[in-house]
Amino acid sequence: MSVASLDLSRSSAVLQLDDFSFKYPDGRGNGVGNVSLCVESGQFVVICGRSGSGKSTLLRTAGGLVPHHFGGVVSGEGSVCGRDLRVHGPGELAAYCGTVFQDPEVQIVMGSVRNEIAFPLENLGWESAAIRVAVEETALALGIGHLLERRTNELSGGELQRVVLAAAIVARPPLIALDEPTSQLDPVAADELLATLARLNGDWGTTILLADHRYERALELADRVVMMDAGSIAIDAAPENFLAEIAAAPERHWLLPPTAELCMRSGIAPLPVGAKAARKAIGSRVCVGADPGQQGKSLPTEGEVALRLRGVSHSYPDRRAPAVDRLDLTIRAGQCTVLMGANGSGKSTLLRIARGVQKPDSGTVAASGEVGLLLQNPNDYLIHERVADEAPVFSLARFGLDGFGARDPRDLSGGERQRLALAIVMQNDPATLLLDEPTRGMDRERREELADLLNSLAERGTAVVVATHDAEFAAMFAERAVLLANGAVIADGPIGEVLGGGWHFATEVARLLPGTGALTPRQGAALLGAISPAAVDGEFERVTG
Template sequence: MITFEHVSVQYADAPAHSLHDVTLEIPEGELVLVVGPTGSGKSTLLRTINGLVPHFSGGTLTGRVAVDGLDTAEHRPRDLATVVGLVEQNPSSTFVTDVVEDEVAYGMETMGLDSTTIRRRVEETLDLFGLTPLRARALRTLSGGQQQRVAIAALFAAGPRVLVLDEPTSALDPVAAEEVLASLHRIVHDLGVTVVLAEHRLERVVHHADRVVLVDEGRVSELLDPAEAMLRSQIYPPVVGLSRLVGWSPTPLSIRDARRKAAALREALGTSAPRPVTDLRVIGPADAVVATGVRVVRGGRVVLDGVDLAVARGSVTTLMGRNGAGKSTLLGAIAAQHRLAGGRVRVGAEGIDPHTRSARERVRTVGLVPQQPELLLYADSVAAECAAADHDFGAAPGTARGLLDRISGGIEPAVHPRDLSEGQRLELALAVILSGSPEVLLLDEPTRGLDYGAKKRLGEMLTSLAAQGTTVLLATHDVELAAEVADRVVILADGEVVTDGAAREVLASSPAFAPQVTKVLLPQTWLTVAEVAGALARIA
């Protein structure tokens, strides 16, 4: 179905190939998972399948890529649209209409399908992806996760034989992610559609995959069995980390399979217990964020309805909840990005109202890294972006670059920000904001596009910042990150706070937001592989 013959890709000014001598054949009707570190070439590999590389992304492609017999070098993306469709990491950039139902129908309209067929496919697709309640909603009023589901649905409705998806669950809550992946699983196995997807949150998707391809520094493996791939990969989900720790064989990929092997581990851990929950880190006498009765109305809808929240200085607090619950809006309200319809916000040691201050005045008190980090980037190179941040915030030269190296492990200074992966753009935007040393750091879905190594570095930095007195408040669907770094978890639903408590208590008791290790070892309340490893070491 999809054939790569000695394919190499190199972008102008890049020091190395993004892809190097790839030879691979993906058969029809399989779900193939592409796994690799941030910036390893996964997105480039996906974009060669529909011809965006090299037709629109530039660079030089050698070798041959063919989809259903069509050479992508000889056929432009529009010529391949009926065969292959691509949803990229930022799906909202591809929208061409204003309303959910119209977006799902648009592709079929451009293909000239009759109205009866379009109506039937729209209804079937909205139902399949759980979008029927949102059919009349304006796209701009949807959460990032809801927009992602719309983009996938619109692609599927047009009927291509190959779906290519770049980080399809990165903005989805755990329940919505499982629903989307189950839908993809059905269309692969029931309809014979070929799905190729790249995803960093392997805990969500690896057990759905028929085959796995490993990518590292532009080199691509052969098609592998998922369990074999996880044994070979430097990147793997917590359930595989737990298996490696205790030596389970064969390697379980799902919670169910791991639980079947975990009886002896639970018994061994029964003599120990997770370290008791400690008090939240508090440095200083006051809360760093106080939201009282916050109400926000957007597009005629009440998005936040009387939210009360107090966040201790020097703590790490995660906002969680389903897509559209109001997490991003709450961050925006705290950062004065959204106008309040009621209530008030106070931030920082001085308790300033950010809604009464200019952007330049409030930037040292509260900094926000949005879901779309490219909104903060405007220079023509990474080096220029870092230098501009140092200048704008009055920081010592090299401050932003030093932060970036600490977060990312190294990004070439001459690269244009648009040529970075989604995860690398996020890392750059975070370095830019941190160069201003804000008292309160707000992050909206900060692990989108980050592999486990990058996520570990991010977690270590957030924990270090909190220990130094910075208050960290992040909205995330990443339960594994919350398990690693959070002191406290707040769950929102329909614009209201429904749960607020210590991280272990909230996560271990939640069917939707419990991390993998907790699900495997219930009723015990371990959160991470590192916790289990520490306990086993103490027992030994």
């Protein structure tokens, strides 16, 4: 390659990796091998893949963290906006690449939002007048102008993450790398963040590299999807072609967004990207009167009661409205129930009261046996130095952690930590298992695993109650849905009825097929009159391949 052509190729390439390999120094973490990637200016690139496939390493490369912060063995070539990765570290690259990570809490340095957003510019040595303008403009552009005078420790996770994004883009870098930015957010805040990214990309031409477990929401924004597998790039294609490619490989079907899966199961090709295209593709194919397998199913009204709450009320001293307000709820053995509602509707308080770690102001809680509660963050449970000290062997084995006894719990992956926390909570076989928002930051594959696990527990007679924002997950495992608002039950019934309305508390399939009661792609496909039962049950290669 001549020098001239090299310069030319770099003028529009924001991130250029040529046969780039990286290994972390101590064998921890997952490196990448022989990655060649050229991201053009203005592209919106979605990066997907299993956890541990090297997504994070790739994104860390864009900011120079790999290799400069971590150290390690590097080979090949890489550059960011024409700056050689070998020479320029994260400090110099800060002006060219903004980076956003998972947990907003640890990405905030300053006590007030204004100072936080100004911080990178101060480091880069901008004039104070220019800083003031940039901070104001960035905040207004991201819709957080009203937060500028607030203290960072008073903000919600969603607000914090937008402040973090503002700090990442305030220097107007041509590239932003985001590593699972929505994994700690609820779906509404996550969608807001993605919408902001779409504006950044569309209005200002910022190049975006996004890895996210909710990548399906970002798919319709993307120009390009890169799938990582075991440290190298497996697929690099436009979204439509990407969907076609993974539809052709059954072992990668978990990556299909629900709308695409619905279309695949219904024999629609090519697979549409995003809800709007899917709606168009489905058109008027709905077979009126078909039974998605959910409609009309009623919940058992008898059976052993596992947990009964009567007239439970609780208020927190710093809030005027009660968190839980004269609430009655009966949970039966072997039943899978999902508890949904907005933030602050009382879901977490209800679970804590049911477990007995929070005493209600009034009302009674009666449980037929032990009650186990898995809190939102599995890290809250990890206190020992070895996995074997956290839970007994039989419990570890049950959750697939038999070989992990000697490891440090903090070295486990997110999914393994979640299973370990479950092993801790489930070690004495509680009659009722309560889970608070268990799917944050989980990809579809792991959510399916968890749904299977919960269903198998329910089959053995455990009553399972999950509080979640995640309608797709709810549809995977639950038979009953309870909606909470202001600490009271506003709807309670079979999940197809409660979530089938196609509005806020609904799955993507329910939104495409409102009022039919279909929640999952499988149910939707049955409704759309799939070409054959085989297609409904999972042989898709024929359809798209």
